[in-house]
Each structure stands twice: as C-alpha cells, then as structure tokens.
Amino acid sequence: AIDPNFDQNREKVGEEKLDELRSSASQTAFGDDVAVWGPVDPPEQLGIHGTHVAVDYDICLADGVCLENCPVDVFTWVDTPGHPESEQKVEPTHEDQCIDCMLCVDVCPVDAIDVDAS
Template sequence: GIDPNFDSNREKVGEEELEELRSSASQTEFGEGVDVWGPVEPPEKLGIHGTHVAVDYDLCVADGACLENCPVDVFTWVETPDHPESERKVEPTREDQCIDCMLCVDICPVDAIDVDGS
C-alpha cells in the first residue's frame, strides 16, 4: 500500500515535472494546486498526488469506490494512458473539503489512499 510517510520519504515535484505530467494525461487535467510527490517518469511512474488526501497513482487500479462513495466529492478522474496499472486515476482535486471519514482509505482494494498521515 501507499507509504504513509511519503511526505518525508519523497520530494515534492517542481513546476517542470508537473508540466510533463500534465502533457502525459489526455482529456482531463490534473488538479491545479494538488501537490505531487515524486519520482515521476510519465507515463509509467506518476507519483503520489495530494497531501491531506494522498493517492498513490502507481498503485491505483481505477476501482472507483473512493470517488463514488466520498461524501464530499473530493475526487475527480484523470486519464493516464499507458500507465501499467490503469488508464485512469483519481485526483484529490477538492482535498480541502475532506471531512476525514476514512471511507476511501478503508474501501480502496489496493490501499492506494492515505488521509492525514493515518
């Protein structure tokens, strides 16, 4: 599953790598203002997206239960063509709205989500 200490074990990626990420995604844009924690090497390695609500893009298999069940609609789909696990991922676009219910953390079949360092 996702490393709950990602914010100390990984580096936040800069604007240049963010641009590279954005151009690797089609149709939908990555959330503005959502931090990404590297390493990032599109299209195979896409990093961890978000800080309070963090999604490991390299683990996510696009199950969708998080997005369908979040009571405050934190997540939006992003297309990720050619990623080995799945061709779309959930971006924690409205992570500032999270009410820490932990539903997404508990429901994800591959343990790809961490909320508030839990």
Template sequence: MPIDPQFEENKEHAGEENGVDVWGPTDPPEELGIHGTHVAVDYDICIGDGACLEDCPVDVFTWVDTPGHPESEIKAEPTHEAQCIDCMLCVDVCPVDAIDVDPGRAGRI
C-alpha cells in the first residue's frame, strides 16, 4: 500500500526527529510513521534501497538508522526538504511508493 497522500488529515502530528516533522502513530522500532511534510517518506513501507538519494538533484535526503524495523534498518530522511524543486524524481524511482511530494505543502515546513 503506497504512502497516504492525505496523511496530514489522516494522521496525527507525532513530533519531530532530526528537524523533520513526524506523523503517526509511532511505536518504534516497528511503527515509525511518516517523516516530512513537503517531501514525505512513509518509514513503515520504505525499504531503504537508496534510489531517492541517488536520483535527487538537490540532495534532499540523508540516511538515518532505524534498527529493528522489519522493512529495513536504514531509511531516507527528507532532511533538506526545503531544498526540494518538485521534480518528482524520488516519487518516480521509489519501488514501493513510500514518497509523496506535494508543492502545496511546501509553505508549511
């Protein structure tokens, strides 16, 4: 199941990690929620393959450790989401549809 594009309405704001908004519920290490707002990554389905890191022309993503998560023990954090140019390459290359980019949410980060 891909990331919920309506996560802001359907999930609760659970706080912040590494300067990035987190939307929950969260219950580490199995349930990590969605990280980011303008550029959002659903950590619960992210498999950490790195395609988004490799293809992003403005280096929005960095690796973070997520030990014990059943899908992967590293995730792509949208650490620099304010740099996003809305090219959608990360959305296109994600094999599990774990990323959503919404230009309308850019002003809310």
C-alpha cells in the first residue's frame, strides 16, 4: 500500500528527473503542477504522483475504477511503457478539484491512493 507519510519519507523529484520521466512516457501527459516524490528510475520506478491526491505509480495496476468513479474527474490516464505493474497509470491532474469524498481510496484494489483530507 502507499505510504501515507510519503511527504516526510520521500523527497520531491527535481526538474531533471521530471524531464527524464516525461521522456520515458510515450506521451507528455504528466501534469505540470503535480509533484513527484522519488525515488524514480524510469521506466521501471516512477514514484508517487501528487500531494493532496497521491498515487503510488509503482503499485498502480491501471484498474481505472478511481478514474471512472471520481465525481469531479481528478484523474487522467498516462502511458507508462515498460513499467512492471502496468503500462498505464492514473495521474491526479486535477487534484486541486478534489472534494475529499475518499471514494478512490476505498475502491482501489491495491491501495495505491492516499488522499490527505485533514
């Protein structure tokens, strides 16, 4: 499961690593304002994406139930070719729109999402 204390236990990835992440994906759909918490070593290790709504890309299986059910469409698909768990991930692109309903946290089959509702 995602570490709920990721913002204390991990470090934000810098621009250079972000560029590497973007170029390893087959599309540049990583949200510009979405923080990435390392370590990252693309394409196999992609870190945690987002802060208020955080998705552990190294756990995400691309089940998609979060994206399909989020009432305010926080998530968008990103292609992640070469990742061992799944070759698509959900990016919390519109995490600023989140209404803290916790639905995504409850439905994720692998507990890849943390929402900081405090």
